Amino acid sequence: MTSVAESLTKTSVQPGPIARLLDWKPFLIVICLLPAVGLLMAFLTYPLGLGIWLAFTDTKIGRSGIFIGLENFTSLAHDPIFWLSVFNTIFYTALATVLKFSLGLWLALLLNEYMPFKALIRAIVLVPWIVPTVLSAMAFWWIYDPQFSIISYFFKEVVPVRENNFDFLGTNWPARFSLIAANVWRGIPFVAISLLAGLQTISPSLYEAAMLDGATTWHRFRYVTVPMLMPVLSVVLTFSVIFTFTDFQLVYAITRGGPNNATHLMATLAFQRGIPGGQLGEGAAIAVAMIPFLVAATLISYFGLARRKWQQGEDSD
């Protein structure tokens, strides 16, 4: 008690050092950044670092491991199921991203036009994105159910063109496409709304000027909309690729990687082996194996699309 009181009186009598310290910019920067850096270290850097470290150990659940170098990766390299999951992930990401962007852009353009109840429609479009992933996954799980699928019901009972139920998830390729469809359904709103925001930043005067120059609709899209949209597009694409590549919940809830591992993504395989399987080291190694893909995808979409050359055509360097 007394010592605090003393120090308080001291500061009020001699305000110099602390005030000066607070005026000193480097100190201020450090102080202000400290909470943010601390949070990042605690919640991002540490788990990431730990995950990477685990990938190089033989840690099991319930038993700490020792450093084993690249053994996990060597073992995975000889595991066809791992490569199957890599293929699945890339295929899933590539196809889903292409579909999401084409459909999303199309939707954004539509929404950018004048139409009645514009605000309401824009809000409705966001619904798939807002709904918790697990809920939409459950919905699709029912939609794809071998016995109770509403699509099967529709084509059997309402429009009787089929005799049997669809087997959405029972064989490899239909299962993959079914999951991609679910992912696309979920991902479109994010792309569409982000691009819509981008579209609305484009000044109408540009279109007016182009029209005066006699540009067609296609020309206006190709030479005004696309270049102006590119900065937004690159950011949205980066995020979308990352989200899709690391997707877990849809697959885990609908197929859990089945049938015969045809829909295992790297994330679901990492979980299956790391947590229920107890092989934390191997699970971490699979997760770490995703990092190069993610970095590559991010670099391409971010730096590549951000380049003026790409944005404004070959010759406007």
Added chain:
Amino acid sequence: MSVEFDAGEGCLAALRAQLGDMVLAGAEIPARNLSDWSGASPSRPLAVIRPSDTAGVAAAVKIAHAHHISIVPQGGLTGLCGGARADERSIALSLERLTGIEEIDPSSATMIVRAGTPLEAVQRAADEAGFFCPLDLGARGSCAIGGNLSTNAGGNRVIRYGMARDMVLGLEVVLPDGTVVTSLNKMLKNNAGYDLKHLFIGSEGTLGIITRIVLRLFPKPACTMAAMCGLADYASVLKLLNAARGKLGPLLSAFEVMWPDYWDIATKKIAGVRNPLSSEHGFYVLVEAQGSDESDRARFQGWLESLVESEIIEDGAVAQSLSDIAAFWGVRDASGEVGKFLGPHLSFDIGLPVGEMDRYAAACRAMLQTRLPGCVALFFGHIGDGNMHIVACVPGRTPQPKADIESIVYGLVREFGGTVSAEHGIGTLKKKWLAHARSEEEIHLMHIIKRAIDPSNLLNPGKVLCEFTNNKDDTQGGDAMTKFTRRETIGIGIGIGAAAALSPLGRSAFAAVPVANVPAPKFAIEEGAELRVLRPAKFVPADEEYFNSNTKKFTEATGINVKVDYQAWEDLRPQTAVTANTGAGPDVVLGWTDDPHLYSDKLVELTDVADYLGKKYGGWYDLSQLYGKKFGTDTWIAIPFGGTGAPAVYRKSWVGEAGFDKFPTDLDGFLKLCQGLKKLGHPAGFTLGHAVGDANSFCHWLVWTHGGFMIDESQKVTINSKETIAALKYGKALYETFAPGTQSWLDSNNNKAMLAGEISMTQNGVSLYNAFKKSEDPNVSKLADDVFHAPMPIGPVGRPTTTALVVNAMIFSHTEYPNAAKAYLTYMMEAEQYDTWLTASSGYWAQPLAAYAESAVWTSDPKITLYRDTMKNALWLAYKGPITEASAAVVADYVMVDMVSSVATGAATPEDAAAEAERRAKRYFKG
């Protein structure tokens, strides 16, 4: 704090003013006054007062009373229970200067002696006057006669002369307020009102300070005879005791029995101890008699010879000289040296009915050795007086597991109707065990007496009885005591507590369960214990309801708070893993199947709990033993709590339509049935997707029943076998008959499909039948009558090959309260609780213990009777190998499921699939 301090200063000043140099304080206090022989940590009292007469004692007590400072009387400080230890806020009143023999009256054969006189001086004075003071004990040179009386000392000659109490005729006592009560009666007979002296004898200085004593003196024995006898068994010891009482009568002065483990150490390991016998025996007895003339010597000799002839004594040695007698006593008195030889140890002076001594010793030794492997326990004592000494320790353990040893020793004492202290007293060290030897009513009366004589609780507070607050409310002290005793009662004999808390419902529910009469294990429940329990979420609402109500009963019976968390069943394993990895979180986890084996080194050993439950409830099933014990050992690491099985569930009418009145028991019939059902348009459906429960059940059944298995006992991967390939071919044929899409089914699909009538047969727990029964849709609920269960067919392997999803209760070693947790698990598994829960779960859970097969639940609905044998017949997923991280990983990676499903859907040939499964399994079973 400061108020008390001032009171202490004031008191000290007043004492110095009146008593002068009798008062020592601070550094003046000699080391001897800081503690007694109990081993309790020394503490420096406010002051030590050493008065040299009764008036001085009274003055000191009066001053302390006026200043509200507590007083602790001290004598020779040889007590073994901390009764004379004064804490920092008390004044020690040492009687070391109040010494001297005041008078010896030969005509009444009495001696008046001051309380501080050492026992040896009393003995010598009596001897010089031609009398005998029979009180004698090892510490005779140091102990004071006042202390002997305040603890009602026993010693070596109790069998002839009685306890110290029996040698006293009168006392002078200073009461807690300083009043002097002089009652120096010299008459043998005096029935004028209450005999007050007995209040102060044996009350360990909590009621008054003895200052002068009238001792009874006895005629000197003319001769002492002693014999060391070797006997075969305890029955002979009892015969010898009876013969000694009968023939030697009043001559018999000591009857000391030594068990062979004590004898061996005393005669072989202790320097200076001579072994008077040449051969080895089951028991060794030192008989001593004191005669009034030399003719008694011949009588003693003749008596012994007759016993040897009648073969009660196998071998005996009679003392021919005083040095022989000393040598015989040397073996018995070596107990101190034996203790030193063992190193840190605990010693006990318990009392028991004479006839029970050996049974007690056997039970105690067995329990100590099972609970505390390596524990050494030596037994010896004044058996004629019903007094046994035990020296026990676990060599090499520091600190010694005091609480465990005490709870075993004292727990059994209570069971055998003995006392926790035969002669040393209670002091502070045995306070908490008092309720083992005295009833609640007795203890309550002790409190009433204490409060009547010492209302301010200033005289030797906190000794013998638990502290009570000095409140006008008469019942408060009693209540505090009641709580204390109840807690102890439950803590030690959980089974007794359980019986007391029995509900009428509980009684009727478990009436059918056969229970063997096995003593409940005793768990010394930790102070302030509370438990967190994690278990899977309910399958049926009653599961959770009755689990909670049983837990609540436990809390009510023991005062231990238990918090139960329920975790969705798929999330339980990750949660268990986190608990194991971080060493934090729940104390008890009811985890799935493999987990105890994966975390075996992080679990508390439960062999005592399992042994007890197994003996009491008809034994553990093989599967229970497999899950509960460390693989290949008899060490239990988990208590299997229950299992859910997955037999075939089918619609009887459709199976009948397919041409099967009885459900087929062989694979051919089963395939034909499935084909028939398919033709009817009501196909069967068995899960082949990545479904943890259902797919593993079906695929393992399929492969096992054909004789294939993933690994053998030595963890060699054996899946790529012709049996497996046969199983896969059969599986493919079977799959052709299934409802479409089963290869993408997860755990709930088959339930949905069955309820909707899409399939006619699947494999599931009893929940599916219950879902039919309890459906709100009348069209579904009426189908329950058509739903039946049957064992999955048995293939060439010739035994049932279904799995069971078992929950195993584990206690993680990070818990602070392992004993409370053990008590909890034991309690939950006792019929009173377990059977109500089992019954309420209406078949979803099946018991791990054979006796519960008789539970009423299994006859409540004939359709669920099949689930009764879930754990009796089932196999584990790692069959035939041990459960390891690798086997768990193989199951979690769906290696078996993928193999079966890839062949069934035509994605792979049986040969390729078996080879692929082998490759995948070998990734985990390296080397």
